[in-house]
Amino acid sequence: MQNHxxxxxxxxxxxxxxxxxxxxxxxEMWLRHHSKQNEAGFERDVTCEIQAVLIGKxxxxxxxxxxxxxxxxxxxLSQRSLxxxxxxxxxxxxxxxxx
Amino acid sequence: xxxxxxxTFSYLADRSLPRGQRVRVSFGSxxxxxxxxxxxxxxxxxxxxxxxxxxxxxxxPPLPEAFLDLVNFAAGYYHHPYGQTLFTALPxxxxxxxxxxxxxRRVWRLTPAGRDAEVAPxxxxxxxxxxALCADDLAPEGARAVAPSAATILKAWQDSGWVTRVDxxxxxxAVEGVIPLNTxxxxxxxAIEASSxxxxxxxxxxVTGSGxxxxxxxxxxxxxxxxxxxLVLVPEINLTPQLIARFTQRxxxxxxxxxxxxxxxxxRLVAWVDAWQGRARIVIGTRLAVFTPMPELGxxxxxxxxxxxxxxxxxxRYHARDLAVWRAHRAAVPIVLGSAxxxxxxxxxxxxxxxxxxxxxxxxxxxxxxxTVRLVDVRRAKRSEGLTDEVLAALADRVxxxxxxxxxxxxxxxxxxxxCTECGWLSGCPRCSAKLVVHLLERKLxxxxxxxxxxVPHVCPDCGNTDIKPLGEGTQRLEAALGRALPTARILxxxxxxxxxxxxxxxxxRQVHAGEVDILVxxxxxxxxxxFGALSLVAILNADAALYSADFRASERLFSQLIQxxxxxxxxxRPGEVLLQTQWPEHPLYQALVAHDFDRYAAELLGERRQLxxxxxxxxxxxRADAPTLAEASDFLHTxxxxxAQPAQASGVAVCGPAPALMVKLANRERAQLVLESPxxxxxxxxxxxxxxxxxxxxxxxxxRWSLDVDPQDT
Numbered sequence: 001m002q003n004h005x006x007x008x009x010x011x012x013x014x015x016x017x018x019x020x021x022x023x024x025x026x027x028e029m030w031l032r033h034h035s036k037q038n039e040a041g042f043e044r045d046v047t048c049e050i051q052a053v054l055i056g057k058x059x060x061x062x063x064x065x066x067x068x069x070x071x072x073x074x075x076x077l078s079q080r081s082l083x084x085x086x087x088x089x090x091x092x093x094x095x096x097x098x099x
Numbered sequence: 100x101x102x103x104x105x106x107t108f109s110y111l112a113d114r115s116l117p118r119g120q121r122v123r124v125s126f127g128s129x130x131x132x133x134x135x136x137x138x139x140x141x142x143x144x145x146x147x148x149x150x151x152x153x154x155x156x157x158x159x160p161p162l163p164e165a166f167l168d169l170v171n172f173a174a175g176y177y178h179h180p181y182g183q184t185l186f187t188a189l190p191x192x193x194x195x196x197x198x199x200x201x202x203x204r205r206v207w208r209l210t211p212a213g214r215d216a217e218v219a220p221x222x223x224x225x226x227x228x229x230x231a232l233c234a235d236d237l238a239p240e241g242a243r244a245v246a247p248s249a250a251t252i253l254k255a256w257q258d259s260g261w262v263t264r265v266d267x268x269x270x271x272x273a274v275e276g277v278i279p280l281n282t283x284x285x286x287x288x289x290a291i292e293a294s295s296x297x298x299x300x301x302x303x304x305x306v307t308g309s310g311x312x313x314x315x316x317x318x319x320x321x322x323x324x325x326x327x328x329x330l331v332l333v334p335e336i337n338l339t340p341q342l343i344a345r346f347t348q349r350x351x352x353x354x355x356x357x358x359x360x361x362x363x364x365x366x367r368l369v370a371w372v373d374a375w376q377g378r379a380r381i382v383i384g385t386r387l388a389v390f391t392p393m394p395e396l397g398x399x400x401x402x403x404x405x406x407x408x409x410x411x412x413x414x415x416r417y418h419a420r421d422l423a424v425w426r427a428h429r430a431a432v433p434i435v436l437g438s439a440x441x442x443x444x445x446x447x448x449x450x451x452x453x454x455x456x457x458x459x460x461x462x463x464x465x466x467x468x469x470x471t472v473r474l475v476d477v478r479r480a481k482r483s484e485g486l487t488d489e490v491l492a493a494l495a496d497r498v499x500x501x502x503x504x505x506x507x508x509x510x511x512x513x514x515x516x517x518x519c520t521e522c523g524w525l526s527g528c529p530r531c532s533a534k535l536v537v538h539l540l541e542r543k544l545x546x547x548x549x550x551x552x553x554x555v556p557h558v559c560p561d562c563g564n565t566d567i568k569p570l571g572e573g574t575q576r577l578e579a580a581l582g583r584a585l586p587t588a589r590i591l592x593x594x595x596x597x598x599x600x601x602x603x604x605x606x607x608x609r610q611v612h613a614g615e616v617d618i619l620v621x622x623x624x625x626x627x628x629x630x631f632g633a634l635s636l637v638a639i640l641n642a643d644a645a646l647y648s649a650d651f652r653a654s655e656r657l658f659s660q661l662i663q664x665x666x667x668x669x670x671x672x673r674p675g676e677v678l679l680q681t682q683w684p685e686h687p688l689y690q691a692l693v694a695h696d697f698d699r700y701a702a703e704l705l706g707e708r709r710q711l712x713x714x715x716x717x718x719x720x721x722x723r724a725d726a727p728t729l730a731e732a733s734d735f736l737h738t739x740x741x742x743x744a745q746p747a748q749a750s751g752v753a754v755c756g757p758a759p760a761l762m763v764k765l766a767n768r769e770r771a772q773l774v775l776e777s778p779x780x781x782x783x784x785x786x787x788x789x790x791x792x793x794x795x796x797x798x799x800x801x802x803x804r805w806s807l808d809v810d811p812q813d814t
Contacts, residue, residue, distance in 0.1 A: 020557075020565060021514075021539060
């Protein structure tokens with residue numbers, strides 16, 4: 001089953017870095033995406049907001065530096081919790097984008 | 100003998116041995132310690148060969164009759180094998196098939212010949228020792244202080260007839276630092292003083308901080324003056340150092356024996372024998388001290404009589420308070436049960452006129468008022484890591500004023516469970532029907548019931564999610580959360596994990612009294628009679644859990660615990676405040692707490708128990724069984740139930756169950772229980788006598804195990 005998302009977005013807000021009970025660092029953030037895409041042969045505006053989370057060694061390296069920046073992300077989607085079906089992007093790779 | 104059998108055993112001795120004599124015998128292939136219970140007839144013919152007693156331990160006199168009496172009563176009442184009961188009552192050193200060696204604590208005294216001996220000053224060490232002896236008798240440790248080699252020198256002098264050993268004189272009674280009593284304390288003291296045999300037990304019901312200890316001390320003083328010994332039972336080992344310090348301040352010369360399970364075997368033996376031989380005049384100890392023989396017993400005091408730790412939960416399941424009441428009755432001496440929150444059994448005894456109640460309604464310190472209690476409704480208030488803004492602000496205010504606060508949460512560890520919010524997994528104990536508690540500092544999950552421990556998993560074992568979350572709050576989490584919210588506060592956590600070391604409590608007291616702490620975060624350990632001086636705020640979190648418990652004693656316990664914790668506030672000069680976070684501010688239990696109305700709510704609880712026919716309106720015994728599977732345990736209890744059905748019906752005893760225990764699985768064993776209940780104590784005990792005859796010999800293997808608990812404290 002494929003689950004791979006590539007997205008360029010600006011980081012609206014970052015939570016404070018936290019740790020799981022096993023000691024893994026977790027950085028939660030909110031992304032805002034704005035672009036032009038083609039649909040049925042017409043160009044259109046696309047806007048969306050999605051929550052994202054970065055877990056593991058990368059998290060402390062990026063903590064505090066993402067908010068306000070535009071980043072290129074790859075990762076997979078999962079629902080927020082058992083009770084909350086909202087999608088969360090689990091970031092596997094993050095890169096800063098100029099502009 | 101210390102074996103799980105109901106009978107005593109016959110052995111031959113070459114002479115008549117007194118009752119209570121300790122001996123060594125062989126039992127099967129083992130060498131065991133035995134105690135003589137009675138003398139048979141030497142002429143009697145036995146159908147079997149009887150073995151001889153191998154050795155008689157006569158370094159100590161035979162155990163006294165009063166001690167054997169108490170053992171006999173305990174064995175009968177708790178339906179426990181006599182031998183096992185007796186050996187539970189003895190200190191560990193006397194349970195071994197060995198003679199005991201007690202240190203020779205007689206003092207060294209110079210003989211007239213020694214006085215004339217004139218040791219030359221050039222023998223520096225000898226001269227110093229001789230001079231010291233000329234001045235006064237020397238105890239062994241005193242001699243060692245004068246000269247490290249004293250033992251050798253004194254031995255030589257003893258051989259040449261210069262010194263002898265004599266029993267130390269009984270030190271005179273010195274009493275220091277007596278605090279004047281207020282009217283209520285004085286009235287209580289006078290009432291107890293004036294009581295005469297046959298003594299009914301006294302309940303000294305004094306609100307927290309009402310100065311019960313001062314009343315005890317003055318009662319003890321009178322007993323000591325009259326040349327009698329006093330037995331003081333306290334619930335917690337942690338409380339003993341504090342109490343002992345107060346006793347030694349008050350009676351600096353009086354020899355006091357301290358008995359609890361943290362005292363080393365050797366020391367405990369010495370203390371026990373000192374009490375027995377009348378050398379120790381005061382005995383302070385936890386529940387096991389109730390058995391200590393005291394030939395000149397004049398009074399028994401049970402402090403915090405409501406405390407659950409007076410009940411032993413394995414082996415001989417005795418209640419030290421109840422045995423103490425019997426013992427005092429038997430010895431025809433007064434007994435004082437003290438508490439701010441007497442248990443319902445005791446209150447029922449007062450109602451029935453069997454006990455008499457004395458009330459101390461005011462705090463002893465004239466400036467100290469009872470704290471104001473406020474309920475913080477958490478249904479609407481937002482909480483961060485268990486703390487509402489209101490509680491946090493109150494704490495911040497106290498930190499700013501450098502006043503001591505206490506945050507009470509009855510759960511140690513970081514969080515009571517770890518959960519995966521994506522798939523619903525919870526950290527369960529593989530051996531018990533309980534959850535594993537997160538201990539974040541050690542990155543461990545621990546079972547607080549069976550001791551199971553494992554590393555916190557990196558990912559959810561069911562779905563692989565990395566972001567598993569600790570749910571709820573424990574002391575560690577609060578300590579961390581408070582540290583972040585109030586960075587200037589000096590926080591000290593007090594729970595079973597931080598008080599394991601022997602010196603832990605001494606350090607805690609030192610830090611608190613030196614003013615080095617702003618906030619104490621702790622569990623129910625803090626509910627027991629500690630006096631931290633100027634506690635200005637007590638915040639109670641997550642108390643509601645006990646309201647949902649299936650145990651009929653849960654509300655009583657919660658209420659008493661809350662009164663005790665709240666009672667830590669506002670002692671000494673500062674008025675105190677108590678904030679309690681709850682979802683049920685309208686609950687009568689909390690309303691009674693706000694009104695400081697112990698009596699009303701206790702009467703309400705007692706009324707409920709009477710309606711439902713629960714203790715103290717009835718008497719219970721519990722037959723528990725555990726086995727690898729619940730079916731085995733239940734089957735066994737079913738068989739017993741069937742056998743009991745007829746005699747139980749005839750004697751009006753209700754037999755309920757078998758039912759699975761509240762915690763079905765514990766350490767890989769599944770548990771069930773049968774409850775026997777009757778409004779008549781005698782009827783219940785008669786049935787128990789029959790029951791114990793039918794019960795199979797106790798199996799020590801992996802299969803089925805059973806235990807009988809008379810007057811159980813846990814459902």
